[in-house]
Amino acid sequence: MTLAQRPYNFSAGPATLPEAVLQQAAAEMLDWQGSGMGVMEMSHRGREFMAIAQAAESDLRDLLAVPANFRILFMQGGGLAENAIVPLNLSRGGAVDVVVSGAWSHKSAQEARRYADVAVAASNEADGHTSLPAPASWRLRQGVSYVHLCSNETIHGVEYGALPDLAALGCDAPLVVDCSSHILSRAIDWSRVGLAFAGAQKNIGPAGLTLVIVRDDLLGQALAICPSAFDYKTVADNASMFNTPPTYAIYIAGLVFKWLKAQGGVAAIEACNIAKAELLYHYLDGSGFYQNRVAPEGRSRMNVPFFLRDESLNEAFLAGAGQHRLLQLKGHKSVGGMRASIYNAMPLAGVQSLVDYLKDFALRHG
Numbered sequence: 326m327t328l329a330q331r332p333y334n335f336s337a338g339p340a341t342l343p344e345a346v347l348q349q350a351a352a353e354m355l356d357w358q359g360s361g362m363g364v365m366e367m368s369h370r371g372r373e374f375m376a377i378a379q380a381a382e383s384d385l386r387d388l389l390a391v392p393a394n395f396r397i398l399f400m401q402g403g404g405l406a407e408n409a410i411v412p413l414n415l416s417r418g419g420a421v422d423v424v425v426s427g428a429w430s431h432k433s434a435q436e437a438r439r440y441a442d443v444a445v446a447a448s449n450e451a452d453g454h455t456s457l458p459a460p461a462s463w464r465l466r467q468g469v470s471y472v473h474l475c476s477n478e479t480i481h482g483v484e485y486g487a488l489p490d491l492a493a494l495g496c497d498a499p500l501v502v503d504c505s506s507h508i509l510s511r512a513i514d515w516s517r518v519g520l521a522f523a524g525a526q527k528n529i530g531p532a533g534l535t536l537v538i539v540r541d542d543l544l545g546q547a548l549a550i551c552p553s554a555f556d557y558k559t560v561a562d563n564a565s566m567f568n569t570p571p572t573y574a575i576y577i578a579g580l581v582f583k584w585l586k587a588q589g590g591v592a593a594i595e596a597c598n599i600a601k602a603e604l605l606y607h608y609l610d611g612s613g614f615y616q617n618r619v620a621p622e623g624r625s626r627m628n629v630p631f632f633l634r635d636e637s638l639n640e641a642f643l644a645g646a647g648q649h650r651l652l653q654l655k656g657h658k659s660v661g662g663m664r665a666s667i668y669n670a671m672p673l674a675g676v677q678s679l680v681d682y683l684k685d686f687a688l689r690h691g
């Protein structure tokens with residue numbers, strides 16, 4: 326199948342996928358590699374799908390340099406389910422500290438309160454989630470079961486470049502990281518992490534798959550009320566096949582991992598992500614017509630919320646974007662304005678095309 330060039334899609338999630346991946350999935354839809362079956366039609370315990378799942382797991386382990394003492398789990402329920410599944414598994418009925426850096430970590434704190442004694446260690450709510458709560462300012466309690474951080478706030482566009490070293494802050498609890506919207510966009514320092522989770526639909530593949538990467542000493546502590554299918558130890562002991570995993574989403578994720586390797590891996594895609602983000606922020610900051618309100622040190626490379634200084638032009642801006650084949654730029658309803666999500670699968674040419682449109686629109690309306 327040959328397609329005219331597809332529009333550039335800036336959706337925050339479910340988000341754009343590499344075209345090569347979609348083409349391969351289309352070609353294999355009816356018959357995966359001569360098996361006579363499409364991937365959706367295979368038993369998850371059959372030889373074919375087991376090979377697909379194992380390749381996906383080992384490619385992910387390579388890409389993110391996941392150490393041998395971490396288990397990779399393919400789960401379901403998305404980031405929001407993990408907000409409950411994490412405390413069910415790791416809180417041990419005790420205390421949990423949460424850093425609130427945007428809407429998603431705010432939700433994580435709310436949900437964890439159902440299972441644990443939760444305190445907010447730091448919050449940027451007062452400035453509308455536009456700053457980065459610096460680790461040195463966090464008020465961490467002694468003896469907490471874990472500390473929760475959202476390392477990239479998808480709605481507010483706030484990102485931690487480096488993960489905090491909790492030990493250096495005098496805290497020996499494991500760090501739990503919600504990295505849903507920037508996983509695989511940069512390296513992860515596993516020496517600082519106890520557990521990382523990510524819904525797949527931002528930077529990996531289809532909705533329905535949730536990745537959990539967990540240090541093995543944290544397994545086996547789930548509360549008695551934790552559903553068996555959400556007990557990390559049960560999932561790990563059954564190689565993510567305690568119940569039927571989201572097989573097609575795992576297959577697509579596996580194709581994305583192969584695509585990433587072909588791009589040169591995480592270091593290469595990170596360099597591309599830096600170039601894309603610099604191009605866009607540099608233009609926005611210099612324009613006088615548009616504005617990003619996040620403090621420079623906290624700006625996300627993946628999600629770029631921005632505002633037209635004259636918001637009465639919002640509708641015209643979005644209509645014109647559609648005509649220029651630039652899709653899904655409307656900001657989250659809680660923030661307003663616009664948002665460009667520029668995940669791994671967005672090429673530099675897509676961001677260039679957006680900047681060209683931004684310039685053109687500003688010229689015509691400035």
Ligand SMILES: *Cc1c(COP(=O)(O)O)cnc(C)c1O
Nearest residue numbers: 403404405406429479505506524
């Ligand atoms: C999208 C997102 C979530 C929620 O994911 P669901 O799959 O809708 O549950 C959680 N955290 C972050 C950082 C996200 O970007």
